[in-house]
Amino acid sequence: MGFDRLVAAEGDGGSVVQFLVQGISTGMIYALIGIGFVLVYRCVGLFNFAHTESYMLGALATFTVATAWGLPYWLAILVAATFTTVVGIASEFVAFRRLILARSPQVNLIIASIALATILRALALLVWGPDAQPVKGYEAMVSLGSVAVSGQHALIALAALCSIVLVYWLLYGTRLGVALRAVADNRVVAGLLGVDVRVTLPFAFGLAGLLGGIAGALVAPIFFPQFRMGQAVLVKAFAAGVIGGLESVPGAIAGGLLIGVIESIAGGYVSSAYKDLLAFALLMVVLVVRPGGIFGGRQSEKV
Amino acid sequence: MALALIAVGPWAARAIGWRVGYLVQVYSLVPIWITACLSLTVVTGYVGQVSVGQSALMGIGAYTSALLCRSGLPVTFAVICAIAASVVGALVLGLPTLRLRGPYFVVTSLAFNGIFYELVTNWISVTGGPSGVSNVPSYGGFVGGYVPWFFAATLTLGVWALGETRLGKSMMAVRDDEMAANAIGLRVVPIKSLAFVFSGMIAGLAGVLMVHLVGFISPDFFTVDQSLLVLTMVLLGGVRRVEGAVLGAILMVLVQEAFRRFAEVQLLFYGLTMLVVILFFPRGIISLFERR
Numbered sequence: 001m002g003f004d005r006l007v008a009a010e011g012d013g014g015s016v017v018q019f020l021v022q023g024i025s026t027g028m029i030y031a032l033i034g035i036g037f038v039l040v041y042r043c044v045g046l047f048n049f050a051h052t053e054s055y056m057l058g059a060l061a062t063f064t065v066a067t068a069w070g071l072p073y074w075l076a077i078l079v080a081a082t083f084t085t086v087v088g089i090a091s092e093f094v095a096f097r098r099l100i101l102a103r104s105p106q107v108n109l110i111i112a113s114i115a116l117a118t119i120l121r122a123l124a125l126l127v128w129g130p131d132a133q134p135v136k137g138y139e140a141m142v143s144l145g146s147v148a149v150s151g152q153h154a155l156i157a158l159a160a161l162c163s164i165v166l167v168y169w170l171l172y173g174t175r176l177g178v179a180l181r182a183v184a185d186n187r188v189v190a191g192l193l194g195v196d197v198r199v200t201l202p203f204a205f206g207l208a209g210l211l212g213g214i215a216g217a218l219v220a221p222i223f224f225p226q227f228r229m230g231q232a233v234l235v236k237a238f239a240a241g242v243i244g245g246l247e248s249v250p251g252a253i254a255g256g257l258l259i260g261v262i263e264s265i266a267g268g269y270v271s272s273a274y275k276d277l278l279a280f281a282l283l284m285v286v287l288v289v290r291p292g293g294i295f296g297g298r299q300s301e302k303v
Numbered sequence: 304m305a306l307a308l309i310a311v312g313p314w315a316a317r318a319i320g321w322r323v324g325y326l327v328q329v330y331s332l333v334p335i336w337i338t339a340c341l342s343l344t345v346v347t348g349y350v351g352q353v354s355v356g357q358s359a360l361m362g363i364g365a366y367t368s369a370l371l372c373r374s375g376l377p378v379t380f381a382v383i384c385a386i387a388a389s390v391v392g393a394l395v396l397g398l399p400t401l402r403l404r405g406p407y408f409v410v411t412s413l414a415f416n417g418i419f420y421e422l423v424t425n426w427i428s429v430t431g432g433p434s435g436v437s438n439v440p441s442y443g444g445f446v447g448g449y450v451p452w453f454f455a456a457t458l459t460l461g462v463w464a465l466g467e468t469r470l471g472k473s474m475m476a477v478r479d480d481e482m483a484a485n486a487i488g489l490r491v492v493p494i495k496s497l498a499f500v501f502s503g504m505i506a507g508l509a510g511v512l513m514v515h516l517v518g519f520i521s522p523d524f525f526t527v528d529q530s531l532l533v534l535t536m537v538l539l540g541g542v543r544r545v546e547g548a549v550l551g552a553i554l555m556v557l558v559q560e561a562f563r564r565f566a567e568v569q570l571l572f573y574g575l576t577m578l579v580v581i582l583f584f585p586r587g588i589i590s591l592f593e594r595r
Contacts, residue, residue, distance in 0.1 A: 047406030098582055110353050110409060111538065111581045118531055118574030126567060231527065235414040238406075277421075280414040287399030287407060 017147045019268040020261065025153040027260020028160035032215040033237040034244070034252030035167060036208030041246055042184035043204045044100050046109045050091060050116035052237060053124075054084040054209045056230030058216025060124055063133040063225050073137055073221075077159075080217040081210055088209020089202045091116055100201065117230070124227040137221025156218045163214050164253065167207070171249075176203050236263075239283040331448045333556050334455030335513045340537045340548035341455075341462045342505035347534075348542040349471060350498040351478030352400060355530045356412030357506055359419035360396075362525030364389040364507030365514040366423060366430060369439040378440060382511050389507025390500050397499035401492045416527045424522045435521025439514050451512045458505060463545040465501070474498055528570060535573040538580045541587025550589055 033055055040048045058080040065076035095116045099109050140151040171177040176199070182190040183200045191197060216225070223229060240259050244251020259279060267275045339361060346352050364385040371381035396415050400408040423430040430436065442450050465471045473494050476484040485491050514520045532555070540551025562569065584590055 047409075049406075049409065095578060095582070104585070105351075107347075107351050107353060108581050108585050110406060111534075112578060114353070114355065114409070114531070114534070115574050115577035115581060118570060119578065120574075122568070122571035122574055125570065231413075232417075235410060235417070238410045242407075277418060280411075280418055283414065284399055284411065287403065287411070 015147055016265075018149055019264045021149040021153050021157070023261035023264030024257060025156040025160070025260070026219075026264060027240075027257035028157050029215045029219055029256070030233070030237050030240040030259055031253040031256030032160050032163060032211045033233065034240040034256045035164070035249050036211045037237065037241045038244075038246065038249055038252045039180075039184075039204050040208050041241075043180065043187075043201065044096070044109070045106060046096065046100075046113065047238075047246075048205075048208070049110065049113040049234070050095075050120060051113075051208055051212055052230040052234045053117050053120040054087055054212030054230075055216040055219075055233060056124060056225070056227060057087060057120065058084045058213030059135075059220040059223070059225035059229060060128050060133065060216075060227070061213070062217040062220040063128070063135050066135050066220070067133065073135075076135075076220075077214065077217040080220075081213040084213025084216070085206045085210040087120070088212070089206040091120075091209075092202050092205035096205075097198075097201065101197075121227055121230065128225075128227060130227065132224035132226040134224055135220040139221075152221050156222075159214070159218055163211060167211065167249070170207065176200070180204055180207075235283065236279045239279050239286070242283060242286055329556065329560055331451050331516055332513075333553055334451035335509055335516065336533070336536060336552035336556055337455040337549050338451070338458055338505060338509035338512060339533045340540070340552045341458050341545065342502045342509065343533055343537045344462055344542065344545060344548045345465070345474075345498055345505065346502035347537065348544070348547075349466065349474040349478060350495055352397075352408040352495075352498075353534070354396075354412045354502075355409060355527060355534060356396060356414075356416035356419075357502075357533045358525045358527070358529035359412075359416040360389050360392050360503055360506035361510030361513065361529075362419055362423065362520075362522075363392045364510030365520050365524070366436070366510075368511045369436045369514045369520055370429070372440055373436065373438070378515075385511050386504055386507040389510065390503040393499045393503025393506070394496065397495065401495050412530075413527060416525075416530055420522055420526055423525070430522075433522060435519060436514075437519045439518050439520070441515050441518035451516060454508060454512060458508070459545050459549060462501075462505070462548075466545070470494070470497065528573075531570075531573050531577075535577050537587075538577055539587060541589030543586060544589055547587045547589040551587065554588070 033052060036051050036054070037047065040046055040051065061080040061083045062073075062076045065071050065079045066073050095112045096109065099112055138151045138155045141148040142151045142154045143149075169177075171181060179190070179195045179200050180203055182193070182195050183197065183204075187197065190200075216229075236259055237256070240255035241252050243255030243258060244253070259282065262282070263275050263278060266278055339357060342360070343354060343357055346354055367388040368378075368381045368385035371384055372378055392415075396412055397408070399411055424433055426432070466475075473484070473489050474497075476487075476489060477491055477494055481491060484494075510525075513524070536551035536555045537548055538551070539554060540549065541547025558572075559569070562572070580587060586593075
């Protein structure tokens, strides 16, 4: 289990442009999730394994609002994003705060996040059941020059871009964002200068949850949402982060796009059966050859 | 007390004659889980790398042994090959982590487990696909029940002894502070590699014991959830000591049997157990009995 191929609405073969558009839109999704990883990783040195579960919860919440309640898709995106933001903040409070403030070893934080991921996945299984659920998105085709591409893919790319702009504004244009970046640079000094970690940490987790939820809501019409989809995307989003160096937001975006495009083109021209293997192979190669990421410096020891 | 139970157990189950096969099965699964837990004690408890791919290592051993046996090779040869295959698997898994710390091993082990599952499910011509491999020679019967216990006991002693040696202490030094360990002249890469070798060996043996006990395997024995179960067991008992592995495995098997009817909540139970343990007593139940 864990790696069920949930790719349902692949385009019916076709041109390089279609594969590129699909690759970029999927890559933007990996990028959104990757940014969430990077934000939390920079702040507390925790790679939050529960983070992709917010993507899963966002997608399933979209199903509930859009399909089960029959409300419009855009409203479903808003509800899903709000929901996962709350889950993010709550998870920091329940699972991590105690460990972070006690400066527990990193291993303990990792285990807590694995536990939280398992709990969220199990709860989703209890609430939504094991089956993949359908969501109706934006179905029209959009013409791009002479080629028609799926409107949902275009919408994903556009909405993800807007979310990334929103993240940059939050990080660079608000007081809370400045505080967050200060904590990421040096938690001790930031604390001495009066930044309250009990405010910035929920902010980081909430923002990560928000991005995960948006990503989930956006892919819901393409991948039928199911309780395992968070675990399935984890390796790819992580690979995206590693390629960028796990410490930089632009790196995560570039890594996500790279993985998305490679995957889409390889899936289109070689075989979609080996898509998951591809991300894993890429991850292993980058880790062995350039552990600091393609864009990072030569930083082989991350102790 | 425990020894007496182990000695009398299979005989008692037979004497009562009540759901014999089933009880014997559950009872002899305990040492297999203990063995699986010990493989995590080495890699997580001693060297500090959290693995969520342990069941894939078990699976490599189990499938190798089962397939070689079925093709008519002698069992001893099959078992040796199986353990060697698991060691190779563990080394591949550990390769990127030799120079890195932190989340990397968790993700590679997760991906490793996922790919192993996909592979054995889809490579139908060799592995039999989702229906698995059946008619594997098993060591059942009266004496058979003791075979896994023998190995579990030997390995428990072995892993405990490893923790007492210079090598074991070096592993713990790497776990506690890799930079400091390096600075005092410990060679971190060989130490970590050895830990992966031991862990792969033990996990492979657990898989071998399992397949030759049950006589049948399918991909569903080796999911990520099974790896999470092993991790939960070790954490519950106490990840840094062999007693923890033994205690955790026994407790979780008992709990699982008690709640067998509520399969849907099992995953939730694993997660909650892990979270409570890591938040409130990160060294496991065994630490409650330690003198301060």
